Structures are given as C-alpha cells and as structure tokens.
Amino acid sequence: MINLNFDLKKGEILGVAGLMGAGRTDMARIIFGADPMDSGEIYIRGKKVKINSPKDAVKNGIGYLSEDRKQFGVIVDMSIANNIVMTDLAKFIKAGLIHDKEIETESSKFVKSLSIKTPSVAQLVRNLSGGNQQKVVIAKWLEQNSDILIFDEPTRGIDVGAKSEIYELMTSLVNMGKSIIMISSELTEILRMSDRVMVMCEGRKTGELDIADATQEKILYYATLREEQSQMASNVSTKNTNNSNKNGSSSNSVISKLKNTFGLQQLIILIVLFLIYGLFAALSPAFRSGSTLTSIFDASYYVGFLALGVTFVIITAGIDLSIGTSMMCAAITGGVVYNQLHAPLWVALLVILAMATAVGCLNGFLVAKLKLPSFIATLGTMMITRGLSSILSNVQTETFPLRGTSDGWYKSIFRTSGDFPTGAIVLIGVAILCAIILNKTRTGRYIFAIGSNREATRLSGVNVVRSEAMAYIIAGFCAGLAGIAYAATYTTIMPGSGAGFEMDGIAAVVVGGTSLAGGVGSILGTLIGTFIMTVLKVGLPYLNLQPHYQIFITGFVVILAVYADIYRNRKKNQ
Structure with missing residues (x-):
C-alpha cells in the first residue's frame, strides 16, 4: 500500500x-x-x-x-x-x-x-x-x-x-x-x-x-x-483512514441410546474393545484371571495419562513426540530429589509434575510462539529430556519406596494392598476433567477451532498462540501424572528411557478416533483407545507370541486406525 x-x-x-x-x-x-x-x-x-x-x-x-x-x-x-x-x-x-x-x-x-x-x-x-x-x-x-x-x-x-x-x-x-x-x-x-x-x-x-x-x-x-x-x-481529496460511528426425535432402541451416549464412533471402538478382550479370553483361559485384569489396569495408567494429554495437541493438528521421555525425565528428577536430596516424597511428586509441565511450556513456546513445526520442536525436546535424565541421575537408576515402607503410601493411589485398581478411578477422574476442559471451556473450544482452521480462528480475534500453547502445557502436565503413575506401578526408573512410550500414547489417541488432521477428537475415545492398546499389550503374550510379533501386530492396528482416519476425512471433504 x-x-x-x-x-x-x-x-x-x-x-x-x-x-x-x-x-x-x-x-x-x-x-x-x-x-x-x-x-x-x-x-x-x-x-x-x-x-x-x-x-x-x-x-x-x-x-x-x-x-x-x-x-x-x-x-x-x-x-x-x-x-x-x-x-x-x-x-x-x-x-x-x-x-x-x-x-x-x-x-x-x-x-x-x-x-x-x-x-x-x-x-x-x-x-x-x-x-x-x-x-x-x-x-x-x-x-x-x-x-x-x-x-x-x-x-x-x-x-x-x-x-x-x-x-x-x-x-x-x-x-x-x-x-x-x-x-x-x-x-x-x-x-x-x-x-x-x-x-x-x-x-x-x-x-x-x-x-x-x-x-x-x-x-x-x-x-x-x-x-x-x-x-x-487524480484530483480527488480524501481524509485519513477509516472513520465510523458505533451507534447505530430420539429412538427408544438400545442402540440409539448407546449412540446418543457415546457417539457412533466411540460406540464402534467400544465394541472393538470388548471383541478384542473376548478373543483373548476365548483363546487363553489364563487371560481370564484377576491378575491379568490387574496387569491391564497397571499398564493403562501411564499410557492413559500420556494419551489424554496428547489428545489436546493432536486436536490442534500438532504432535508431541516428547511426552514419553519427558515423563521419564520428570520421574528421574523426582527420584533424584527423593533419593539424593532426601526431600519428602510429596515434594518429589510435585517436582515430577513441575518438571513435565515445564517441558510442556517449552514445547508450547517453540510451536505456538516461534512457529516451529511441532514434529521438529518436540523431537528436539524428546532428545533433550532423554539426555537430561541421564545427566541429572548421573546414569544411575532411581527407585521409589516399596509398599509397606513409611513412604509407600503413594502406591495406594493406583492400587491398594488388596489389589483393588484405585488408579482406574484416578484415570477416569482425570479423563472427566480433561473432557470438561475440552468441551466446556473457552480454551478447549479454541483448541478445536485451531485444529479445524487456524487462520479463520485467528481472524475471529482469538489469541491462537495462547490457546495452542495451552494444549502443549496440558500435555506436559499429563505427562507428569504419567510419571507418578509409572513410578508407583514399577518403582524403578531407568535413566535415558522413555523412547517409544510416546507412540503408545499417540496410538491410543488415534485408535480412539482423534483425527491427525486436527479439529476432531474426544476424551472418551482416547480412554477407550487406551484400553484397546493395553489389552493388546497384555493379551498378546498369552498367545505365546514373541515380542517382535507383538510390536508388529500393534503397529498394524495403528496403521488401520490411521487409514480409517484418512478415509473418514476424504469422505467428509467430498
């Protein structure tokens, strides 16, 4: 001009x-x-x-x-x-x-x-x-x-x-x-x-x-x-820019009720979950034991928290590859604070949450403010957190207190001494909170809008930088919850570990129906997807399959879910 x-x-x-x-x-x-x-x-x-x-x-x-x-x-x-x-x-x-x-x-x-x-x-x-x-x-x-x-x-x-x-x-x-x-x-x-x-x-x-x-x-x-x-x-005279004045039928069938409650897509994956569980139970009598159900719940906690957090990121059409390593880095940091600095356990647990949330803040700044591609930014923070965990622990394994010790109380957050899976209640509670944030708050509504059309959202006067960054911060906080769950379930934390855990979380989100293209997703779907992935993870060894076959089958399921997402988007755009 x-x-x-x-x-x-x-x-x-x-x-x-x-x-x-x-x-x-x-x-x-x-x-x-x-x-x-x-x-x-x-x-x-x-x-x-x-x-x-x-x-x-x-x-x-x-x-x-x-x-x-x-x-x-x-x-x-x-x-x-x-x-x-x-x-x-x-x-x-x-x-x-x-x-x-x-x-x-x-x-x-x-x-x-x-x-x-x-x-x-x-x-x-x-x-x-x-x-x-x-x-x-x-x-x-x-x-x-x-x-x-x-x-x-x-x-x-x-x-x-x-x-x-x-x-x-x-x-x-x-x-x-x-x-x-x-x-x-x-x-x-x-x-x-x-x-x-x-x-x-x-x-x-x-x-x-x-x-x-x-x-x-x-x-x-x-x-x-x-x-x-x-x-x-041109002999036209004009004034300075832009002056204006302000004045101036529901069905009664069971299927319809389930569809209204869950949504068609969530209903389908819920049926798939029961079919997979039923298949393993039919093929292996040992799978039907109570200890197997406990193992499924134990494996679902850290995956579930990771998946819930990264759901927000994927709905913005982004990705967070650092959630697994930031979870383990945070857990290692908490272990160092507890074992080497001799801080109270509750302080160590808060440090885990703070560390993972800080990584989420860093990811949000890199992606939303500096506009780095989310894949590159979070790949970088994945490598940083993986190396940082080894540096902080001096490449030493960190252990958390066992059940029965004075500080073993935290384990009951996820499983009582009678093997009751209290962690399932915690996971569902966090899922409900995430669903409220996603569906009933301004931040959640803007996260959906950014994933669907970022520029149209910006041109509506929305602060897209703040809302997009908030998605990564939530993912970081959930990674901290996952770190606490992992420490409570498995006790021992290896430095430098966590690579691959992000794929478990992302796979659960995709299997649960959240679109990698952004703008579409649900917490309920992610929760169901989490249990599908953990049932597969726990159930496949009962069929006497070697670990590499288990990884192959899990990967095949993820590919099917991604293809279903692509097919759904093509049909939608026709």
Whole structure:
C-alpha cells in the first residue's frame, strides 16, 4: 500500500474496485490486523487506534469477511452455533464453564433473523450452501456487534438467489447504522450496492467516485491508471483512514441410546474393545484371571495419562513426540530429589509434575510462539529430556519406596494392598476433567477451532498462540501424572528411557478416533483407545507370541486406525 487514504462514513457502503493485483485484499487484511502495517494511522470515530492483530480489530468493532470463506471465514468442522459465538465466547462462560444452552439460544436468533437455511444450529457449517456459510460469517460479526464490516467478494461462489439475499442483508445492515467496505470484482455489484466507489491500482488509490457519477467506463479507467498517470489525473481529496460511528426425535432402541451416549464412533471402538478382550479370553483361559485384569489396569495408567494429554495437541493438528521421555525425565528428577536430596516424597511428586509441565511450556513456546513445526520442536525436546535424565541421575537408576515402607503410601493411589485398581478411578477422574476442559471451556473450544482452521480462528480475534500453547502445557502436565503413575506401578526408573512410550500414547489417541488432521477428537475415545492398546499389550503374550510379533501386530492396528482416519476425512471433504 502506498499513500492510501480514505474515509468511511456511518451507514454507507464504500465499494472498492480494481483489477487483480490492485491490492484491495491486502488493504482489507492490514486494516483488520491480519497482516502488519509498516506505516500509517487508523482513526475510528475521530480517535487514533492501534490495530496490530485481528484481536485488536475485533475490540475496535471491525469485522472481516474474507474472499475465501472456507479458508479464512468459517470453521467448517464446527457447528453453526460455535461459529457464530467464536468472537464473543467469553460472554457465555459462567464459573469457568461454557453454557451451550445459552449459545444455542443466542445463535438461533441470528439463524432466524438472517434466514440461514438449516435444520438446527448444531449443524456442521460444511453441510451448508455457500450463501448460508456467508451468512454464518456475517452472524459472527453481528453477534460481536461490529460497526465496521469489510466484505471481500461477498457473493463469490454463491447462486443468484443467495446473492439477492446477501444484497438485502447488506442494505439492512447499513440501515442499522453499520458501515461496510465492499471489495468486489463485479462492476455491476459495485454499481448496484455502493454509495461511493474507491478505485485502486497497484496498491494506490487512483480515484473516488460518487455513485451518481460512477460508470463502468470511469471505474475501468481508474483501475488501469498507473502511477505517472495518477499524479496528473487524480484530483480527488480524501481524509485519513477509516472513520465510523458505533451507534447505530430420539429412538427408544438400545442402540440409539448407546449412540446418543457415546457417539457412533466411540460406540464402534467400544465394541472393538470388548471383541478384542473376548478373543483373548476365548483363546487363553489364563487371560481370564484377576491378575491379568490387574496387569491391564497397571499398564493403562501411564499410557492413559500420556494419551489424554496428547489428545489436546493432536486436536490442534500438532504432535508431541516428547511426552514419553519427558515423563521419564520428570520421574528421574523426582527420584533424584527423593533419593539424593532426601526431600519428602510429596515434594518429589510435585517436582515430577513441575518438571513435565515445564517441558510442556517449552514445547508450547517453540510451536505456538516461534512457529516451529511441532514434529521438529518436540523431537528436539524428546532428545533433550532423554539426555537430561541421564545427566541429572548421573546414569544411575532411581527407585521409589516399596509398599509397606513409611513412604509407600503413594502406591495406594493406583492400587491398594488388596489389589483393588484405585488408579482406574484416578484415570477416569482425570479423563472427566480433561473432557470438561475440552468441551466446556473457552480454551478447549479454541483448541478445536485451531485444529479445524487456524487462520479463520485467528481472524475471529482469538489469541491462537495462547490457546495452542495451552494444549502443549496440558500435555506436559499429563505427562507428569504419567510419571507418578509409572513410578508407583514399577518403582524403578531407568535413566535415558522413555523412547517409544510416546507412540503408545499417540496410538491410543488415534485408535480412539482423534483425527491427525486436527479439529476432531474426544476424551472418551482416547480412554477407550487406551484400553484397546493395553489389552493388546497384555493379551498378546498369552498367545505365546514373541515380542517382535507383538510390536508388529500393534503397529498394524495403528496403521488401520490411521487409514480409517484418512478415509473418514476424504469422505467428509467430498
């Protein structure tokens, strides 16, 4: 943009015309804070404002409807209701939890007023027509009570009937006192809808016309006016940037009930879990013993905690390869504090949590803030934590107290002296807490949105860096819980170990139905996936298979789960 000055009045549509490459979309993104502004000033209601990000723009009452609504406007794998309230989610939070009923009520008002054709506000946006998707984006900014709306190619890719509806909606918006900057490549649209027309060429404003004086010929003349010609021909005086005014049927069958409770995908993997368990029980009578069930629970604790944490990361379309080694590094650190520094056991356990959470913070900083690829960043922290555990322990094995000793109380957290699996209660409790965070808090809702469409989430004014980093921090904290569970279950911690444990956790998440593409996942699915992986791990030796065969079969199951995820995404995008 070069020397671009214009004003926008209350209750008007300013049409912005120009040929491809004129810089119209660049201008819109700069005003909205999506792209940085090298120099210049923006005034709203006569007051100078700073807009360095979409969040700043939203706070100042600006909304942006991108020319590519699917990439930058809507989050197609989320519901209409969640899309509409995305920019103002805090309004629907009480006591830290999202009230979905209030969201449904509020979004239904906009569905009705904007005539969005849908059977329900719970409908996924991907299932709507182009015109109705555009209305959802408009509803999002109206819910935020935006006074300035930037429409970039508002009718691109929608049918004639939907175009008329969008035009009527724009007219009603300016009648309400809203101000619209409308960028369009259709001259008939510019002439039909605009109160004034600003024409751009090569990043410069080359002309401005009142609608009464505007014709296609004049617009095309200014749209092809080069810099030298513009200096001679342009006599249009303008004011500084952007001024506006604020005023202005459920079934009774058992299957249907189970589907409603678990969801179809979770119901399928739950059936698979029972089938696998039943198969091992049928092939090996010894598998049916109580000690086997105890072994399954013991193996599920650390895998389950790892899986619960990395679920958050995978939903953001990221990956965390460091969870296994950070778990063991944290456990080793706790062992050093307990054995060599002679600290109380409860202090050592807190150190385990703090150490793993610190690694999660580091991962969040590297991925969300520095924008390193999650695979590379967490591969690096995996190697760092693996080496650090050996350094801290001086390559010595660390042991935790045995049951029956004065500090052996912590083992009862996961199994009583009577072999009751209390750890299952702890694991399920943590899973419930994770489900609440993921489904009932603003952070969880934004994590889903980031995984589905990071840029559209950013352009909704969401602090994506903070939300994405929080996913890695949660993964780190859960890795700390896994370290405590591992120490309580197995007592002895080997330095430098933990490589491969991350695959157990990631495999459980993928088998549980969380998509590696991001935006889709559930804690219940992860929990079921955890038990599928641990039943396989404990059950395969009962068939007298060598360890390498066990690894092969487990890997084959993971490949099937990944392929199912890919197939599901292909079908969804068709």
